[in-house]
Amino acid sequence: MGKPRSPKGRAVEVASRLAGEYPGAECELTHRNPFELLAATILSAQCTDARVNMVTPNLFARYPTPQDLANADISELEGIIRSTGFYQSKAKNLIGMATKLVHQFGGEVPRDLDDLTQLAGVGRKTGNVVRSVAFNLPGLPVDTHVGRLSRRLGLTTAEDPVKVEHELGKFLPPTEWGHFSLRLILHGRRVCDARKPRCGDCLLADICPSSR
DNA sequence: ATCCCGAGGG
DNA sequence: CCCTCTGGAT
Incomplete structure (x- = not known):
């Protein structure tokens, strides 16, 4: 050819x-459901997957649901995700993301890209990761x-x-x-x-x- | 010194 | 358009 x-x-x-x-x-980000993938992908900004996978077991154990994460103490959350870098903005974004999931999306991760990118810390790349990996959508x-x-x-x-x-x-x-x-x-x-x-x-x- | 599955704000 | 946010690895 x-x-x-x-x-x-x-x-x-x-x-x-x-x-x-x-x-x-x-996808090499450890996750068991769309919510966990969403959180892990937010953490993956300017950070290796391997590093994200070191903090997510603790993160998901401490905050299993969007409701738990929405109610998180920001200092404690910062401590858990600190080694992934940008930890203050990421902690704020995780709480904001979870809060919006609870109040505007019935606690479910949306599939629409425009809905996803309305979530704090979710840009086009993260939205497309969730769509393709979690939902098998384009x-x-x-x-x-x-x-x-x-x-x-x-x-x-x-x-x-x-x-x-x-x-x-x-x-x-x-x-x-x-x-x-x-x-x-x-x-x-x-x-x-x-x-x-x-x-x-x-x-x-x-x-x-x-x-x- | 540069890069890692970026996003938000000015 | 630019800048900032951050720690860890190479």
Whole structure:
């Protein structure tokens, strides 16, 4: 098969190869329900999944339901999530998120992206994670990895994550968005590192404009 | 010094 | 558009 020359052609080829390499790519944030995933994803801002997974067992044990989290003592909550960074704003956001869940969404995590992004601490990336992972609905989370790899691979030139999301979305069917995002993240962590990409070990090197 | 599954506020 | 928020790992 010839080298894809267009961004769309490359995107389709990248998606196909990554699906072969990481067939069972899953969200690595520990969670048992949509509420826990939502909380874990809020904590994941500028923080590794591994670090989030170190605090969430305590968090979920202490605040099992939106009602419990809505009533949390903010100092105690800050202590539990402190090591994930940005802990003051994250604590405030978790309480605000849970409060809105209780009072405006009947204690349930909404599925609509516009509803999700109304919640404190929930932006487009977090909303799309919850939609795609918890509800198996169309959602293309663009985090730092997805943005970086998409640009290196020549799938987009946009820096704005929302623009990246919309450009990538045109290249693939909505049913594949979630897995594509997960696989780019996994590949970004294992091979296409932000500081020292290991192009020699990359299965995409022959179609990557940035490979050296 | 730079990066990690960002989001809110000015 | 910019800035700020934060700890931990490399």
